[in-house]
Amino acid sequence: xxxxxxxxxxxxxxxxxxxxxxxxxxxxxxxxxxxxxxxxxxxxxxxxxxxxxxxxxxxxxxxxxxxxxxxxxxxxxxxxxxxxxxxxxxxxxxxxxxxxxxxxxxxxxxxxxxxxxxxxxxxxxxxxxxxxxxxxxxxxxxxxxxxxxxxxxxxxxxxxxxxxxxxxxxxxxxxxxxxxxxxxxxxxxxxxxxxxxxxxxxxxxxxxxxxxxxxxxxxxxxxxxxx
Amino acid sequence: xxxxxxxxxxxxxxxxxxxxxxxxxxxxxxxxxxxxxxxxxxxxxxxxxxxxxxxxxxxxxxxxxxxxxxxxxxxxxxxxxxxxxxxxxxxxxxxxxxxxxxxxxxxxxxxxxxxxxxxxxxxxxxxxxxxxxxxxxxxxxxxxxxxxxxxxxxxxxxxxxxxxxxxxxxxxxxxxxxxxxxxxxxxxxxxxxxxxxxxxxxxxxxxxxxxxxxxxxxxxxxxxxxxxxxxxxxxxxxxxxxxxxxxxxxxxxxxxxxxxxxxxxxxxxxxxxxxxxxxxxxxxxxxxxxxxxxxxxxxxxxxxxxxxxxxxxxxxxxxxxxxxxxxxxxxxxxxxxxxxxxxxxxxxxxxxxxxxx
Ligand SMILES: [Zn+2]
Numbered sequence: 001x002x003x004x005x006x007x008x009x010x011x012x013x014x015x016x017x018x019x020x021x022x023x024x025x026x027x028x029x030x031x032x033x034x035x036x037x038x039x040x041x042x043x044x045x046x047x048x049x050x051x052x053x054x055x056x057x058x059x060x061x062x063x064x065x066x067x068x069x070x071x072x073x074x075x076x077x078x079x080x081x082x083x084x085x086x087x088x089x090x091x092x093x094x095x096x097x098x099x100x101x102x103x104x105x106x107x108x109x110x111x112x113x114x115x116x117x118x119x120x121x122x123x124x125x126x127x128x129x130x131x132x133x134x135x136x137x138x139x140x141x142x143x144x145x146x147x148x149x150x151x152x153x154x155x156x157x158x159x160x161x162x163x164x165x166x167x168x169x170x171x172x173x174x175x176x177x178x179x180x181x182x183x184x185x186x187x188x189x190x191x192x193x194x195x196x197x198x199x200x201x202x203x204x205x206x207x208x209x210x211x212x213x214x215x216x217x218x219x220x221x222x223x224x225x226x227x
Numbered sequence: 228x229x230x231x232x233x234x235x236x237x238x239x240x241x242x243x244x245x246x247x248x249x250x251x252x253x254x255x256x257x258x259x260x261x262x263x264x265x266x267x268x269x270x271x272x273x274x275x276x277x278x279x280x281x282x283x284x285x286x287x288x289x290x291x292x293x294x295x296x297x298x299x300x301x302x303x304x305x306x307x308x309x310x311x312x313x314x315x316x317x318x319x320x321x322x323x324x325x326x327x328x329x330x331x332x333x334x335x336x337x338x339x340x341x342x343x344x345x346x347x348x349x350x351x352x353x354x355x356x357x358x359x360x361x362x363x364x365x366x367x368x369x370x371x372x373x374x375x376x377x378x379x380x381x382x383x384x385x386x387x388x389x390x391x392x393x394x395x396x397x398x399x400x401x402x403x404x405x406x407x408x409x410x411x412x413x414x415x416x417x418x419x420x421x422x423x424x425x426x427x428x429x430x431x432x433x434x435x436x437x438x439x440x441x442x443x444x445x446x447x448x449x450x451x452x453x454x455x456x457x458x459x460x461x462x463x464x465x466x467x468x469x470x471x472x473x474x475x476x477x478x479x480x481x482x483x484x485x486x487x488x489x490x491x492x493x494x495x496x497x498x499x500x501x502x503x504x505x506x507x508x509x510x511x512x513x514x515x516x517x518x519x520x521x522x523x524x525x526x527x528x529x530x531x532x533x534x535x536x537x538x539x540x541x542x543x544x545x546x547x548x549x550x551x552x553x554x555x556x557x558x559x560x561x562x563x564x565x566x567x568x569x570x571x572x573x574x575x576x577x578x579x580x581x582x583x584x
Contacts, residue, residue, distance in 0.1 A: 039572075040318075040322075041318050041321055041322055041325075041572060041573055042570050042571070042572045043570065044322065044325070045322070045325030045326060045328065045329050045569050046569045046570050048326075048329055049329045049569065052329070059330055074274060074277065074278075074315065075277065075314070075315045075318055078277060078278075078281050078315070078318065078319055078322070079318055079319075079322045080322075081281060082280075082281055082284060082318075082319045082322040082323045082326070083322045083323070083325070083326040084326075085281075085284070085285050085323070085326075086284070086285065086288075086322070086323040086324075086326035086327050086330070087326045087329065087330050089285045089288060089289070090299055090326070090327050090330030090331055091330055209278075209281065211278075215272060215274035215275045215278065216274060217268050217272040217274065217275055218268070219267050219268060220268065220269055220405070
């Protein structure tokens, strides 16, 4: 089975994953990821096209598309979801979502065996982070949320959101994990997390974006009358 | 050359549009609007519009294909508005269009939204029946733009003669409607109540009409064909406040009629001036405010006086839509121009000189 995965919750990334339905043999065949968090609309489509060409795959070869549904900054997050939805429409391919922070939780478990609950955090801008809490076995326990760093529970924190707010998190009793202090969610890891769940027969999510914030629009108050 | 089957996507403001044309024949024009979601804010909220585009884009695509009775496979080329417009809103249409291009391998054309408004004039049974006149001007008036263009070759040679330097005319309507308690969108509300008012009750300013801005035909001033509506809006606010401060009822209909007259007077006089001084014998009126009854009336009157032939497309083709994007792309293709590189970025301030990127 071939899975195409896209995530634009922070950086823009895409990956092609091959796996067997029994869950064995999951492998990342090809992937790309940007460094920056601002060029999604430019790079994503050419990037996906290059991956497909490199693997000599057409739309009919893709069995499932998975897209990271955030949390992430609005415009970037939408570019991945819009891309995934349009690809799925054009190919008639099944489409699912997965919470983007799950990608980093997967990376944490792959790199180490955490001895306690842990947090994953990405940059939410406006001096806040998107975060979620996972069990030592990688089960999502709480979140995703958006919050000021000092409001996070005092646990090990992984991810670029932790690197940016090292001091504030330390004050709150959290421990920033140095090897992960610039880590971002990637499509490759998100795909491996998705395959694991699919193999266990678990449902993935729909593709509604998890913005976690309102649109900021203010309903204008009544106009002051000149009296 | 065979007439190309083109699918066009528009998402620059609050309408998600997908249009399909074959050459100059319109096959589908499907639009999903988020206008209702902006009513309580009194204006388009970019983030709300962008969220709505994301949810509307695939259903709108599906409906347009069904309406046209074609499949994505049959389409020869894709087109999308790449600017100008709201950055976050443009992004949704651009990403969806690029994904369709990746999925199908079809060429994609990044299209200028403003020039696309003129592109509806290319459609059969439209105002010019398939081919545009050579000496063409276009007056575009909407909630997002107010421009006068000179169109020498719609696929390649378009020039901006004048534009608003602050608010768009439609935006001024929305703001004044709010001052007068008339709701959103302001254009239809003001147009309606203005019919019962006296347009000469108040003399509101016509922006950028002083000699220092206008200059002369030989030595044009810095804003000869430009508009400004912020001073007008302030003048209306002051007028309302003066009535309230004096404890007098606000003459809403008279203010609405006088405001509308000020907008329409300055828009049409400058547009007709630009046409006359550039030898443009044909004027196309486009944009959502083209539905305004007084704007149509006065434009027609002044064009007739100046010997300019006026064309106003049907309303569904004046407001933002995907058919105009497809129609322009179809002409760009028949002109033999290359498709866009997939790495193009949406450009919220794309100049009209870039017809296709
Ligand atoms: Zn428009």
